[in-house]
Amino acid sequence: MKEQLKKLNCGEIIFDVSLKKYNTYNIGGSALALIVPNNIDELKTVISFAKKNNLRVKIIGNGSNLVFSDKYYEMLLINLKNFNNIEINENIIKVGSGVNLMKLAYKVSRLGLTGLEFATGIPATVGGAIYMNAGAYNSDMSNVLVRATILTDDLEIKEFSNTDFNFSYRYSNLQDKNNYVCLDATLKLENGNSDEILKLIEDRKNRRVSSQPLEYPSAGSVFRNPSSDIYAGKLIEDLGLKGHQIGGAMISNKHANFIINYDNASGDDIKKLIIETKMKVYEKYGIDLKIEQEFVE
Secondary structure: OOOHHHOOOOEEEEEEEEHHHHHOOOOOOOOEEEEEOOOOHHHHHHHHEEEEEEEEEEEEEOOOOEOOOOOOOEEEEOOOOOOOOOEEEEEEEEEOOOHHHHHHHHHHHOOEEEEHHHHHHHHOOOHHHHHHHEEOOOHHHHHHHEEEEEEEEEEEEEEEEEHHHHEEEOHHHHHOOOOEEEEOOOOOEEEEEEEHHHHHHHHHHHHHHHHEEEOOEEEEEEEEEEEEEOOOHHHHHHHOOOOOOEEOEOOOOOOEEEEEEOOOOOHHHHHHHHHHHHHHHHHHHOOOOOOOEEEEO
């Protein structure tokens, strides 16, 4: 299998890749291979090969919402970091799906374009952010996305408009189409004052540093807020669960909706703590918290 993959000549390949380097929890075992294609044709070739050989495929960006177990995955991981073109035409941005969302947000903010300030604290790629409809501060990707280029499970390239994604809170219908791949996106921003935009970003950064456990590996908020006035972190905190641990995984003392890799946690430690927290909230409040993160089985 490895020799066949090498012969595909479809970009960089790392065999028996350690998953710890490819998710923000720094957890997980290993996988058959990580492939970094350079273009759409190479991506199609890899996916076609996987289908013919009954191999699972997982597209990963920064791994900021993934919970891997500690096992070996007979799987091809595909990283689209080379899909990194950025074209700026006044307030219209066309950007590859592998572009780092935070870096993009800072770049356009310095140019005096407003609309992506919310993204300066989200460690995602553009494609991953669209998949999750990532957001913060009462804004999200649905507010700036015009359209995106998608590779379907039949390896056809289609243009999706904003409404085609059926966006809602932390949701796009790409989550129901696991074999669809975002290739690039077109965003529309507004003109603003760069000094004011950067001041707002700095203020929010200071708030994050003081209220979130950024010094530890995590994947951000674990649970979606049940409503606009009910916060998952508050429910968990009121149960006295701050500091609660399973193995090396711990509910942050800074923010109860963060689970951190406190002491060499395993993937199973993280998963067990997430599930236990979800159950305790349901038992106490009758609220079934929605998990934002994905367990890769």
